Amino acid sequence: MRARDLLTAFPTVTADTPVIEAARLLAGQDLPGLIVVDERGLPASILPGTQVLRLAVPGYCLDDPALARVVDEAHADAFASSLAGRTVRQALPPERSPGRRELPVTDPDATVLELAALMARTHSPLVAVVEQERLLGAVTLQALLVRVLAA
Numbered sequence: 001m002r003a004r005d006l007l008t009a010f011p012t013v014t015a016d017t018p019v020i021e022a023a024r025l026l027a028g029q030d031l032p033g034l035i036v037v038d039e040r041g042l043p044a045s046i047l048p049g050t051q052v053l054r055l056a057v058p059g060y061c062l063d064d065p066a067l068a069r070v071v072d073e074a075h076a077d078a079f080a081s082s083l084a085g086r087t088v089r090q091a092l093p094p095e096r097s098p099g100r101r102e103l104p105v106t107d108p109d110a111t112v113l114e115l116a117a118l119m120a121r122t123h124s125p126l127v128a129v130v131e132q133e134r135l136l137g138a139v140t141l142q143a144l145l146v147r148v149l150a151a
Contacts, residue, residue: 001147003115003129003139004108010126010138012037013047015089022088023052032125032141035103036088041135043128046103047088055091056083105130106139112147115139 012035013022022034026049036045054062061068104118104127118127125141 001112002108003106003110003127004136006112006115006139006143006147007108007129007137008140008143010035010128010140012041012043012135013088014038015044015087015092017088019052019055019086019088019091020083022047022091023049023056023083026052034088035126035128035135035138036092037135040133042133043103043105043130043135045092046124046126046128047091048125051091051093052083055086058082103128107131108136112144115144116148119144 011025011029011031013025015036025031025034031049033046033048035043036047038044057068058071061071102122102124104122104124106114106118106127106129108129108131110118110127110129115127119125119141126138128138129136
């Protein structure tokens with residue numbers, strides 16, 4: 001089995017996409033992350049859902065999660081409103097920072113083991129599949145595990 005056999009169409013965003021729109025894609029399609037594409041439509045980065053949360057959660061709660069408990073429920077339920085007016089670029093860790101994830105990219109001929117190794121090495125729940133300078137889609141961790149566990 002090759003990447004082309006596990007490939008699925010996958011939504012993409014650009015660095016200038018409103019982050020609230022990216023969050024809706026993540027939630028609405030139950031995705032672990034999104035592929036961020038450049039102006040040519042080629043994969044440039046990955047936006048994990050956790051990075052969207054990181055942008056929305058107040059900094060003092062990130063520094064000390066116990067402080068989140070003292071925020072009243074009405075304000076706690078509305079923390080995502082802080083995403084308004086922000087872009088995917090702001091949710092991504094800076095280039096060359098320890099939090100920036102390597103974007104796993106492969107070709108359609110990659111084997112299941114190659115895909116698994118790439119996901120494991122990059123700690124990514126998806127791998128972008130590119131052929132001849134064109135994004136074909138992605139292989140997700142879920143699709144990979146379904147295939148591996150069925151064998």
